[in-house]
Amino acid sequence: MVEQASAPAPLLSVRDLHVRFPTERGAVNAVNGVSFDLYEGKTLAIVGESGSGKSVTAKTLMNLLPRTAQVSGEVTYDGQDVRALAAAGTKHFFGVQMTMVFQDPMTSLNPVKRVGEQIAETLRYHLGRSRSEALEEAEELLEVVGMPEPARRVSQYPHELSGGLRQRVVIAMALACQPRLLIADEPTTAVDVTVQKHLLDLLDRLRRDRGMSMILITHDLGVAHGRADDVAVMYAGRVVETADARTLFFDMRHPYTEALLRSIPRIDDPVHHRLDPIPGRPPELIDPPEACAFAPRCIYAQGDCLGGVPELSGLVGLHRFACLHPTGTERGMAAMSANRAAGVTAAGLPVADSGGGG
Amino acid sequence: MNAEDRVTGKPKASRDPRASRQRLLWRFRILRLVRPSRVSDDSPAGDDSAVRRRLGFSFWLAVVWLLIMAFVAVCAPLLPMADPTKVAFSGPREPPSLDAWFGTDALGRDVFSRTMYGARISLAVGGFAIVFGMVVGGSLGIVAGYFRGRLDQAVGFVFFVLLSFPALVLAILITATFERSMLVVSLTIGILAVAPVGLLSRASTLVFAEREFVAAARVLGARNGRIIVRELLPNVVIPMGALTLLGMAVAVVAEGSLAFLGLSVAGEDAISWGKMIVDGAGLRDLQNATHVTMFPVAVMFVTVLSLNFAGDRIREYFDVKELAF
Numbered sequence: 001m002v003e004q005a006s007a008p009a010p011l012l013s014v015r016d017l018h019v020r021f022p023t024e025r026g027a028v029n030a031v032n033g034v035s036f037d038l039y040e041g042k043t044l045a046i047v048g049e050s051g052s053g054k055s056v057t058a059k060t061l062m063n064l065l066p067r068t069a070q071v072s073g074e075v076t077y078d079g080q081d082v083r084a085l086a087a088a089g090t091k092h093f094f095g096v097q098m099t100m101v102f103q104d105p106m107t108s109l110n111p112v113k114r115v116g117e118q119i120a121e122t123l124r125y126h127l128g129r130s131r132s133e134a135l136e137e138a139e140e141l142l143e144v145v146g147m148p149e150p151a152r153r154v155s156q157y158p159h160e161l162s163g164g165l166r167q168r169v170v171i172a173m174a175l176a177c178q179p180r181l182l183i184a185d186e187p188t189t190a191v192d193v194t195v196q197k198h199l200l201d202l203l204d205r206l207r208r209d210r211g212m213s214m215i216l217i218t219h220d221l222g223v224a225h226g227r228a229d230d231v232a233v234m235y236a237g238r239v240v241e242t243a244d245a246r247t248l249f250f251d252m253r254h255p256y257t258e259a260l261l262r263s264i265p266r267i268d269d270p271v272h273h274r275l276d277p278i279p280g281r282p283p284e285l286i287d288p289p290e291a292c293a294f295a296p297r298c299i300y301a302q303g304d305c306l307g308g309v310p311e312l313s314g315l316v317g318l319h320r321f322a323c324l325h326p327t328g329t330e331r332g333m334a335a336m337s338a339n340r341a342a343g344v345t346a347a348g349l350p351v352a353d354s355g356g357g358g
Numbered sequence: 359m360n361a362e363d364r365v366t367g368k369p370k371a372s373r374d375p376r377a378s379r380q381r382l383l384w385r386f387r388i389l390r391l392v393r394p395s396r397v398s399d400d401s402p403a404g405d406d407s408a409v410r411r412r413l414g415f416s417f418w419l420a421v422v423w424l425l426i427m428a429f430v431a432v433c434a435p436l437l438p439m440a441d442p443t444k445v446a447f448s449g450p451r452e453p454p455s456l457d458a459w460f461g462t463d464a465l466g467r468d469v470f471s472r473t474m475y476g477a478r479i480s481l482a483v484g485g486f487a488i489v490f491g492m493v494v495g496g497s498l499g500i501v502a503g504y505f506r507g508r509l510d511q512a513v514g515f516v517f518f519v520l521l522s523f524p525a526l527v528l529a530i531l532i533t534a535t536f537e538r539s540m541l542v543v544s545l546t547i548g549i550l551a552v553a554p555v556g557l558l559s560r561a562s563t564l565v566f567a568e569r570e571f572v573a574a575a576r577v578l579g580a581r582n583g584r585i586i587v588r589e590l591l592p593n594v595v596i597p598m599g600a601l602t603l604l605g606m607a608v609a610v611v612a613e614g615s616l617a618f619l620g621l622s623v624a625g626e627d628a629i630s631w632g633k634m635i636v637d638g639a640g641l642r643d644l645q646n647a648t649h650v651t652m653f654p655v656a657v658m659f660v661t662v663l664s665l666n667f668a669g670d671r672i673r674e675y676f677d678v679k680e681l682a683f
Contacts, residue, residue, distance in 0.1 A: 095579030
């Protein structure tokens, strides 16, 4: 298969994005060559654990990185170079074309301003609404995001709202100018599970109603499931596997994706069933060795995994994975049985002879 | 029942009288004098089970005193009082009487009316000085704290120079060099206030600039100027404002100290508490006509005490508030 030339151009296209932070201990390579496309009206989920570079990727898109960060690569939004737009200080781009919802609703609202004013301010600034028009619209927006009693809420302060309601306000603010692209950076991490579901459903509904595209950043594959069209799994600043959601969940190739999925507790597991964690810790991002970053934690690891960083296979837009012994293939099976027989992987991780299959 | 699920019947409440009363309350809440009684999320309006924090009776007593002094200072010429500058050779150093409530001083001038007039310069100098310190120090601090880097270093250097220069020497230097108008005296004290206020605003800017709402404003398209004015300033003003009264108390005392050195506002017409105290500070007066100094001292004392007291209560009030976020 090849990429179809006649397909519409993606709304957002990221190519070979690198982000480095110089620190006293050496440069932190937070993002190492991330590429993806996002089409109009689609949702891309970026999944990874802490330190995998998913949030840094999002912040790069929104030009939120500290000045010390060294960025290279190409970010194109609707044919325009986003980093050039940001550098030029273009008015009415961020917030109108693309915007972002943050993780913690406790700190992402200004504590001394009423929520109505905070929403209205965006409208007045970008769309030139009058104060009263903007406040009315703010009230409507609060209604759209499912806020009970919007008329009363507009004149309340953030500390009078619960976490879930605050996050609704944040979403209303983000939606105010009808952006075409919404980046949601772990939008539900700080709220409890029932509220999580409400908020995710809300985001999904709003995206469909308004034809927005969305990048959903999360550490929870469960959040991505059923809401994302495409999923990119990140590890140590790289995309290690990316595919459409169905393929990724049911026919994954990367052992990390597999391990992530396996670590999610299932409802039909027996009571007091042992969780299946991923052994080890995420790697250091300073001076990473020239090897697969996941190898020390991977039950498939072979000698060649330690010899170099595996490249992402295939073309952008297809099922791509960066693994020399992909799970669910013959090479993977061979690697697994070799490790089982030896009782240890090439990277020194002990492997039990029995245990869950590949 | 989950709060998120509850959607009340009326989507748009009409503007009922209670809503307007609420709105009035919000106005006060901007001043942060009335603390919100409802802190929880969706409890329908009205249940006041949440603890309401109060500033207390003595706070309001202090405020009333300060308001009286402010009223007297503004309206002194309109009030039925003796001319504070009129010299009466007939009765110097008269003790308090019904005619002259606080007695008369060495030149036979009415101490009561002089004390009332004295509030004008003392409060004006104190107020202007602290406002100057807030505006200049506050904005320097915010800008330095927001942009960091070289600008921060430069501003920090200026602050530390100001702080390490002996305050009194600086004050004497300025007031001795320039004509001692009210503006110069106020500015002198104001300049001394710049560094402490600036360091405070810089410190709180550093804290708030890290909060996500600044990043949120940026992703919504706001740029530096807008972020400073619309996002940071309303937050930084609160801890600064809480210190206004305390700062003013210091400034009033500072004016008194300058007056004692003969360096307060020049001229016979310019009456300040400090100058009155100096007038009556001769040994003979202190022994025989204590009222000449005691009344301005008492009024100044109560005023500074009120400023400190009210200021301290406000500061306490907001400190707790900050933690509550």
